[in-house]
Amino acid sequence: MAASAAALANRHILSTILLHLSDMKYKDRRQYGPDQPVEFLEFRPTLVPAILVNKLWADEGTSILWRRYPHLPSLKHMPSERRQYYADKVHQVFALSPPMGGAETLDYLEGLSWPNLKSLELEVDLQPYGAPFKSMLHAGLEHVELSGFQSGRSQFFVENILPTLFNSGKNLQSIRIGPDTIMDDDPVHASALYEYLDALPAIRAIEVKLVNFMDKDALFTRLSQRKGLQSLQIDLDPGLALLPILTGAHALPSPFASLRRCSIMCYPEIALALPTHLRMLEELQLDIARLPISPHHPSDFTIFEDMIAELSHCPELRNLKIGVSSLAVDFPSSILLPRLSGSALASLAETCPKLEDINLLATEPSAIDGSLISVRDFESFCKALPHLRSLGLKLQPTTASALEMTSLQSLGQHCPELEVLRLKVAFQLSTLTGSDSMPQILISDNEFAPEVPAHPDVLPLFPKLTHLALSRPDTDLAPVSDSFTSSVSSHSTSIVDPTVEEDLVRSWARPLLAHFPRLEILEAWGDFSGEDNESLNYFLPTQEILASTWEFLSGIEQDLWEDDEDIFKDSFEEGDSWHSLEDWEKASLINEFAFGEDGPEDVHEVYPDMGKLALRDEEPEGMITPGRNVESDDYFEDSPVHP
Template sequence: MEPASSQALGIAHVVANILHRQVEHFQQVNGHTAFRLSQFALVNKLWADEATEMIWAHLDELAPLERVKPERRQYYAAKIRSLKVVLDPRSPPATACLSGLALPRLREVELMFYYDATLQHIPPVLTSEVRAVTVHFSPRCLARACDYAFEAMMTRCHHLETLKYIGPSRHLDPVKLLSLMSSQRQTLLDVRIHMADSLSQHSLTEDITTHLAERSMVRRIYAPKSELHAPRIQVPFKHLEILETRIDYRSLYTVSGSLPGLKTLRINLLRCEDLPSEPLDPILSRLANSTQLEILKIDRRPRPREGTSGVQTPVTLSGPAFASFAQACRNMKELSLSIQPGMVAQDFTVVHLERAALCFPQLREVALFLTPEASSVAAAAVSIFGRNCPELESCHILGEVTVLDIDWETETVFPNLRRLSLNQIRGQETNWSLDTYDSKLRKKFPRLELLQVMKSFPGPLSAGASYLYDVPRAPRSDPCA
């Protein structure tokens, strides 16, 4: 039984939600109603204080603070935990309301730069207590604004744990970024870089992701549009736990043996057009021996407007290597080898797939893209993973496989599967109806929410489309469905 004080604090949240839904014409603060709760007879001071804490904890704009009387601003400012500030010197300064205010609980700050800013324009929200900073630059913003923002963080913040950059790559200077990271060396663990363009468009002498991995203590790097190159020192990535980036085959092979603490790897595998083939076997072997992988995603998509005329370097995968990798990575939760247009299976049989699936008791998501030559493996993949992976929620198989290839006759049930995707590239029509399989789908996949069928499908549909079907909980023949 919870104490009376805990129950009272819980009631405050309920009361605040009821009030801000009933009174729509009052001023809004991030979607919550801004008025004194003590005006209501049924709300005592304890509830009012707790609801005020909840309402003012996260501010997406400074307008609510501006509307508060100056003598009351410090009271509300002391409750702010995360704050978003828009900076544009061309407009009247909206940050004047922050002047002279102390923000003792502020831990997260997001600064949005639209045109330009100097140190004088950056408000005093970057304090030594701030733990996470997001800087967001519009394409029209001047590069010096980024320099001033980094300088402000270096001089004012001393315990940063998370840094997130959103904006064009031309503003991101690797040297200044490393200087900032050096100033936060003891605490900075998470770096996220989301760029609106590609680094290849600009003449950067050093790659940002490679800098971060080689010369810092950062544990998590998110830079999906930045390329990672082969390192120049012997153990370059010993602190990394999460890495998301682009990388070519040679560099991936080089770094795959030097990631002792890595748990999550998400990469876009770039082509090496001078190689006759790109075997995944040695890379999976090195990853299995040198990492603590729980999430692995290796993705390759066709380049824009490349079509079928570009160089298609085949990616190969053998059955014994895949089974050995599974034996060494028994804590795997997400496994995605989504190489388009499919990996060439070498000595890959259903037996190897069965051995691998038995080693993944915690697997929640799986994606396996194979060429049509491995039709028997692809056709059996859904049943094998579903039978041996009780926690499986998402299954995406590409190959010469259709819904008809699922083993409908056995009693195998997929208790947790929510999404099933089959990339059907057989090129011939299959005579089946979703209405006919309603009862079978609900029996075999009791929690299935989405069925995705890609490529060829009965009817006048384009060959490259994807078709999504919401799986009903009741048969379509049921009048209540």
């Protein structure tokens, strides 16, 4: 006891413990109403109880709380002489402009110094609100970032904003300028950056992607010879003007010799010419597009395969993301798909054996033709990537039927580190090996519980997987193909025998429990036909495994809004084990009842406590379940149709 008390009175030990506590996090779901979507929120333990222990604990606890992205507006509620005490603790700042039209100001930041600040991220209009942040741009700053609308025109940007951002001295290591900072009708020439970049040799990371700079090609050429540059994010000018400096007799000598991370939007010809110069590259993100002014070329269909062939020059590659956007007026489309062969996938794994993260996609409404991916090639791909942590392949489900039965087994057997798996394939999850030893899901009066497997030595295929995305399969619960156009708003109105429905849901729920013990997100990535491009997420699905599985198979948005069980319990026969209104029954009742202003009188007579709960046979025609999120891929969120 004395030893523990002494340890907790030691500043270093106490700080280590509280820092570890603050780094812990847990995730939970929230749904604030039956008409609201489910949200997946991340929480961290509060340090407030620790801060209240004594002065030492308060000092260390507040230091941790203020170190990383503190809530700066809380300073305005403090005495002015106390604000500097907290400003001294800050290492990272993210700041926003005050709300437009309001009376709020940033006066509480004036007169403060920030001696320990290392990272400054501003989503602030610097023309009216920039003055309080100048004291943050000191010699010790290592990262600076500007995003958000800037009311000043290009002259103000060149004469005021750029000198302000680069004013932090020779220790600045990275700079990012966001896409909304320069007005579309008033661009700035990229040469405005040259003198500042030349004066700051310590800068290792530069991001100017989708910023309204003119002549990005010239900036790219200049940066290709910059010594020590490790990270670059940029979109190039439309066209092929850069090809002569990348290929042929007049190519630049050893461009980007030190580059480790690269994110580029460019024409496919430029993308294909880059890898031979990027032998030290570890992370590559390519957004491939053209100005879509002409019909497609035959080579457009093989852009993924051609790109993978060039990646043999990048043996250190760990993270790879390739997205294909508009290459022609009619390509890619829902009919014309870029293709990916199994031999190309196997070759990628063989030449880049350190890959941990792979994401290949074509933008909506297109996908990748996977008809040339054989079971054997996919097995070879998996065998060569034992360190794979994340895999995303946006295949057209109807072209990838060969992968439905075996690809999960291949990934589970050879890629034990997988945490994220997004394959747009209509897997038959119920056929996973080991079904004889899978848990039986028992319904009690109060909860469901998996029965102990008959063979406890059977190990889960995906012990670390937290996110699983696949296309909804063709089952009795799947929506009828002609009942929707581009999205699914409700489940099929066809009647399914309850016993068949229950058996189907259980046959899918059991492998989810057995082989995905850490699953946090189950994602329905479209459907088996490839017509439905929407993505639905089911958060923490194993907490209500039967309900989540039923929702997934039916194409229904996750619903956590529960009615009082006492309202319904008398409507089911006593002794019927699965009519207990628990997990399975909640799933079956989704969309069977709806709250409305006027409910049938006979319902209120039978269930007097139901209020305005009204029977509904099916959703009205054209009804869209609220709260859906259209699928988006992070590196196309802000991208235009063409570079």
